[in-house]
Structure formats: C-alpha cells, structure tokens
Amino acid sequence: MESSTLRQVTDRDDISFLLNEYCRALDAMDLDAVAAVFTRDCLVEYGPEDRLKSRGRAAIRTALERLWRWKRTSHHLSNIQIAFSAADEARANSYVIAWHEAADGSTATVWGQYRDHLVRTAEGWRLAVRRQVMNGNDAGFTVNLFPAERRPAPAGWVAPVIDNPLREK
Amino acid sequence: MESSTLRQVTDRDDISFLLNEYCRALDAMDLDAVAAVFTRDCLVEYGPEDRLKSRGRAAIRTALERLWRWKRTSHHLSNIQIAFSAADEARANSYVIAWHEAADGSTATVWGQYRDHLVRTAEGWRLAVRRQVMNGNDAGFTVNLFPAERRPAPAGWVAPVIDNPLREK
Amino acid sequence: MESSTLRQVTDRDDISFLLNEYCRALDAMDLDAVAAVFTRDCLVEYGPEDRLKSRGRAAIRTALERLWRWKRTSHHLSNIQIAFSAADEARANSYVIAWHEAADGSTATVWGQYRDHLVRTAEGWRLAVRRQVMNGNDAGFTVNLFPAERRPAPAGWVAPVIDNPLREK
Numbered sequence: 200m201e202s203s204t205l206r207q208v209t210d211r212d213d214i215s216f217l218l219n220e221y222c223r224a225l226d227a228m229d230l231d232a233v234a235a236v237f238t239r240d241c242l243v244e245y246g247p248e249d250r251l252k253s254r255g256r257a258a259i260r261t262a263l264e265r266l267w268r269w270k271r272t273s274h275h276l277s278n279i280q281i282a283f284s285a286a287d288e289a290r291a292n293s294y295v296i297a298w299h300e301a302a303d304g305s306t307a308t309v310w311g312q313y314r315d316h317l318v319r320t321a322e323g324w325r326l327a328v329r330r331q332v333m334n335g336n337d338a339g340f341t342v343n344l345f346p347a348e349r350r351p352a353p354a355g356w357v358a359p360v361i362d363n364p365l366r367e368k
Numbered sequence: 369m370e371s372s373t374l375r376q377v378t379d380r381d382d383i384s385f386l387l388n389e390y391c392r393a394l395d396a397m398d399l400d401a402v403a404a405v406f407t408r409d410c411l412v413e414y415g416p417e418d419r420l421k422s423r424g425r426a427a428i429r430t431a432l433e434r435l436w437r438w439k440r441t442s443h444h445l446s447n448i449q450i451a452f453s454a455a456d457e458a459r460a461n462s463y464v465i466a467w468h469e470a471a472d473g474s475t476a477t478v479w480g481q482y483r484d485h486l487v488r489t490a491e492g493w494r495l496a497v498r499r500q501v502m503n504g505n506d507a508g509f510t511v512n513l514f515p516a517e518r519r520p521a522p523a524g525w526v527a528p529v530i531d532n533p534l535r536e537k
Numbered sequence: 538m539e540s541s542t543l544r545q546v547t548d549r550d551d552i553s554f555l556l557n558e559y560c561r562a563l564d565a566m567d568l569d570a571v572a573a574v575f576t577r578d579c580l581v582e583y584g585p586e587d588r589l590k591s592r593g594r595a596a597i598r599t600a601l602e603r604l605w606r607w608k609r610t611s612h613h614l615s616n617i618q619i620a621f622s623a624a625d626e627a628r629a630n631s632y633v634i635a636w637h638e639a640a641d642g643s644t645a646t647v648w649g650q651y652r653d654h655l656v657r658t659a660e661g662w663r664l665a666v667r668r669q670v671m672n673g674n675d676a677g678f679t680v681n682l683f684p685a686e687r688r689p690a691p692a693g694w695v696a697p698v699i700d701n702p703l704r705e706k
Binding site for chain 2: 540541542543546549613615616617618619630632634648649650672673675685686687688689690694696697
Binding site: 216227277 | 374380447480504527528
C-alpha cells in the first residue's frame with residue numbers, strides 16, 4: 200500500500216466538500232448553488248423514468264424545483280468512498296438519509312446511495328454523472344428510485360433464530 | 369485550484385475529530401469531555417431563547433446537564449464542511465440527526481445543522497461559537513431551535529406530479 | 538499540536554474507506570467483500586451472547602448470513618474518529634444507524650457505535666477487533682447488543698423545564 204499524494208488527499212477533501220454542498224444547498228433550496236456542483240453537461244438519474252433523469256446544469260436545476268412541494272427537507276450524507284480512475288477523474292459512492300416533510304406534516308424518508316463520476320474542471324471538482332439508488336424507503340416515500348443491488352440468499356437458506364429469547368417478538 | 373497544505377489537511381482531520389467528540393461525549397454524558405471541545409469563552413446558541421444560550425465552558429457544561437432528562441441519546445454527525453478564514457480560524461458546517469429517548473420510551477428526533485467558528489488554541493482546535501439550526505423535527509421534539517433557512521418557491525409555482533403513477537399516494 | 542504526516546493522513550482515509558466498505562458490502566449482501574475487511578483471525582462481538590461473537594474471517598462471514606432474514610438493510614456510518622496507537626495499529630470509533638426491513642414490511646432500527654482495533658496488513662488496513670454497542674433502538678430491533686456507556690445523573694438531580702412553553706407537550 201503506497202501512501203497517497205498530498206494532491207490525492209486534498210482532492211478527496213474537495214470532493215467530500217462538494218458532495219456535502221449538494222445536500223446543504225438543496226435543503227436551503229439554493230438551486231443555483233445546487234446546479235453549481237454539477238458539470239455543464241452532467242447526467243443525473245434518480246430513477247428509471249424519464250422525468251427522473253436530467254441532462255445538463257440548467258435541466259437539473261429546473262428538475263429539482265420539485266422539492267418545493269416539501270415544506271422542509273434534510274439530506275444526511277455519509278459513507279463517502281472515493282477512488283481515482285485518473286488524475287482528473289474520480290468515482291464516489293456515498294449514503295444518504297433524505298427526510299422530507301409535507302405542508303400537512305406528513306413525512307417521507309428514503310435510505311439511499313449516490314453513485315457518482317466526478318471530473319476536475321477549471322472550477323474545481325464537479326459531478327459529471329450522478330445516479331441515486333435506494334436501499335430502503337418508508338411508506339411516505341413513493342418516488343420510483345433505482346433499487347440498490349442486494350444478493351439473494353442461496354436456495355434453501357433458512358433464517359437462524361437469533362433474537363433475544365428473553366424478549367417477545 | 370491549489371492543493372491544500374499538509375497542515376490544512378491535518379487541521380480538517382483534527383476539526384472533524386473534535387466535532388465528532390462532542391457527539392460521543394454527549395451521548396456518554398461525559399460532560400467534562402463535552403466542555404473540553406469548547407473554548408473557555410465560547411458562545412453556544414441552540415435557539416433564540418435565553419435559556420438555550422450559554423457563554424463559557426462552565427456554562428455550557430451546566431446547560432447540557434438537561435440531557436439527563438433523557439434515558440438514551442444518539443447524535444449522528446455528517447456532512448462536515450470546513451473552510452479556513454485564517455491560519456488559526458475555521459468555519460464548519462455539519463449535519464446532525466439527534467435521537468432522544470425518554471424514560472417512558474417515547475422518542476424525540478431532530479434533523480439539524482451545527483454552524484461553528486473554530487480557533488486553534490494551545491490545546492488544539494476548539495469551538496468558539498456554535499449555533500444549531502433545525503432542518504426538521506418530529507412531533508416528540510419540542511425544543512425551540514433556530515429554524516434553518518429555506519428559500520420559498522416563486523409566487524405562482526405549481527408542484528409537478530412526479531410520484532410514481534403506479535402507486536397509490 | 539504537530540501536523541500529521543502524510544502517511545497518517547492517508548491512513549485515516551484508507552481506514553475510513555474500509556469502515557464504509559463494511560456497510561456497503563453488507564447492504565449488498567456481498568459477504569466475501571464483508572469478510573475481506575477483517576483480519577483472518579479477527580474477533581467480532583455484537584453483543585454478550587456467544588451467538589453474537591465470531592472469531593476469524595470465515596466465522597464472521599457465516600454469522601452475517603443472518604442478515605438474509607431481512608429484505609432490505611441500510612447502514613449509515615458517521616462520526617468516524619481514528620487514533621493511532623502505533624505506526625501499524627489504530628483504534629476507531631464510529632456511529633451507525635442501521636435500518637432493517639423484513640419481508641412483511643416491518644422495520645427495525647438501531648442507533649449504535651462500532652469500537653474497532655485495526656492493523657495494517659500486507660493487504661492494507663483490516664479490522665482486527667470490532668465490538669458494536671447500542672446507543673438506542675426502536676421497538677422493532679430486538680437483538681441483544683452491548684449497551685453504550687452513559688453516565689447517570691448525580692443523586693438528587695432534577696430535570697429543568699426547558700421545553701418551549703408555547704407548545705403543548
């Protein structure tokens with residue numbers, strides 16, 4: 200295992216800042232700041248339906264106006280993993296808990312991941328491709344995001360009894 | 369984009385450690401360790417009411433005794449963004465999911481942000497000013513925190529229909 | 538406060554990647570990838586019962602097959618704190634929100650921490666000892682994890698009234 204270069208360490212910090220900036224700006228509905236984290240020709244896909252895909256900064260800015268239907272949101276980003284495919288290209292995987300509250304007080308929560316391709320531009324690191332996948336969602340969240348991959352149990356697998364025998368299930 | 373210096377990269381790591389230490393120590397109700405993350409003359413504001421503001425290490429230590437009214441808590445910190453305003457001064461924004469459980473089993477959850485000013489002291493980086501803002505809260509959480517800023521929709525904006533048409537709302 | 542070496546900064550990045558990899562691989566039920574984050578002779582303890590302890594990579598891989606009883610899971614890692622006890626040894630504390638959904642749609646959520654000892658091996662940093670502790674859990678989560686430490690209030694402590702007087706409790 201070689202040590203990273205200072206440039207790589209700095210790049211990971213800058214990329215993490217950018218991924219967090221998307222969440223901060225989105226929760227503030229500062230859509231100019233949200234759009235600025237993407238490349239001009241970005242591709243953003245939240246799910247398989249055409250209306251959940253955007254090409255280009257202007258398009259993603261317009262698409263994310265849909266979050267105004269919520270009264271409040273909170274996007275909690277974690278599990279950031281970054282790998283460089285070239286000096287100016289990186290891939291990132293991160294997790295998000297996205298909480299949304301409607302005007303009537305009802306809420307919708309999704310447990311997901313962002314799968315990103317980033318490039319170094321004259322403006323700094325930017326998101327060139329973002330795909331969101333969904334690990335889970337509550338009943339309030341009904342947008343058709345891509346499901347995360349999960350390997351099935353082998354045929355014939357039987358769940359062990361591991362719950363605490365002292366408690367009722 | 370210039371590369372950060374090794375000192376800046378180290379400083380970001382040290383500041384992140386400190387922000388996480390507040391959560392770890394608070395959930396353990398190790399109030400001496402909580403107080404130690406602040407400067408001696410810190411200003412901490414959780415909300416607009418006087419009783420939610422503390423000045424100085426001793427005051428914040430005493431104020432946070434109020435968390436003993438909970439049986440268990442868990443403060444999950446993420447979305448850390450750090451920027452240096454001088455060699456020995458930084459600003460940080462982070463997100464927190466703060467879960468609290470009362471003795472009767474009822475819970476209160478807040479989805480918020482910490483807005484921090486940090487300074488490098490002889491002891492290392494410390495929080496000089498902390499303000500908490502609230503992106504959201506559930507019905508169980510009734511403390512009057514500062515609301516996070518969120519830009520309103522333009523006049524006349526109409527929410528698009530984007531929910532999955534295959535599901536009942 | 539001395540600046541970290543570039544090696545230490547890189548090591549923290551590598552260790553963070555590894556801690557996140559456990560979550561990513563576990564949610565994907567890629568058990569080979571989960572097992573690969575541990576040392577060959579690792580000790581993993583989720584709770585005080587023997588069936589919640591595993592010794593060695595093969596054992597932890599088999600033990601974690603129990604997550605197939607869930608339909609979907611999402612492990613959100615945050616609050617990573619890393620300290621080096623030697624050039625090739627580190628301790629880490631991190632927080633996790635682990636969300637699980639059963640086939641019947643019921644869910645179980647635990648709010649916890651991982652307490653880890655890591656070692657640098659020929660393959661890179663690996664988890665040698667992992668202990669999970671639980672800050673909190675909802676009613677759906679019934680596995681007997683270790684409880685996190687929390688200092689009790691001093692004898693005679695009385696909770697202050699701090700809730701917003703404008704709201705009904």
